[in-house]
Amino acid sequence: MNTWQNIIKKRMQDIGETQESLAEKLSVTQGSVAHWLSGRRKPDTDIIASILKAVGIRELIINADGSAAENNTKNKLNKNNFQIEVLDITASAGAGYLNSDVKEVIKLIEYDSSQAKMLFNGMDANNLKVINISGDSMQGTFESGDSIYVDVSKKEFNGDGIYVFTFGKSLYVKRLQIIKDKLIVISDNKKYKEWDISEDEIDQLYIHGKVMLSQSMLLRKHG
Incomplete structure (x- = not known):
């Protein structure tokens, strides 16, 4: 199986990039690069995006089974399969990201019809988007770097449920719950205090969507 690590190592060989020079570009240690490329450690998806940029790969398709391909194979994808766009937006599971804070991650995830039926229960692929999250306030449910x-x-x-929403100028992924006349914003990591959005503040709230699943090493259902 061709993984993103194999694609990176092949590109590094082609352009004469060493682990040391790549580490310098990323402002990390050579040891970190070695661990990531060997698969001994799993980097956050924003780190993968930085590695891709450093070696000149504009887009990469990472499939659900862990296989990967450069986006020049995009036209070969089976259009009958269930394809979900991956947006270059980072939502905060922490203090909140400004809407302008975007990170390119991956562009397309494809499932065959049987996988899609099991995971998405007949949902329209056009209504599903994948984004990356950052921060630890939803730790236990999500980890920083999860999709x-x-x-x-x-x-x-x-x-x-868990929603992606903008409040003020920041983008969040948090659990929302109505208690009496207030909308309560809850972090699953108990070291973060819950806060509320009052009726007077509701015009500052825009809900982008509801979280249905997440993916790190495992795919987990939330709705």
């Missing part, structure tokens, strides 16, 4: 699958057809609060 989350967001149902962007859910633009309003429709029951307790």
Whole structure:
């Protein structure tokens, strides 16, 4: 199976890039690069994006089974399969990211029809988007660097759950719950205090979608 590590190592060989020179570009140690490329450690997806940029790979497709291909193979994808766009947006599971803080991660994930039926239960692929998250306030449910699958057809609060939303000028991924007349914003990491959005502040809230699944090493259902 061709993995993203294999693609990076082949590109490094082609352009004469060493682990030492790549580490210098990334401002990390050569040991970190060696661990990432060997698969001994799993970097966050924003680190993978930085590695791709450093070696001149503009886009990479990472499939659900861990296989990968440069985006010049995109036209060979089976159009009958279930394809989900991956957006270059980082949502905060922490203090909040400004909307302008974007990170290129991956561009397309493809599932065959049987996988899609099992995972997405007949959902329209056009309503599902994948984004990367950063921070530790949802630790235990998500880890920093996880990818989350967001149902962007859910633009309003429709029951307790985890949502991607903008409040003020920041983009968050948090658990939302209505208690009395207030919308409570909850972090699953208990070291973070919950906060609320009052009726007077509701015009500052824009819900982008509801989180349905997340993916790190495992795919987990949330809705």
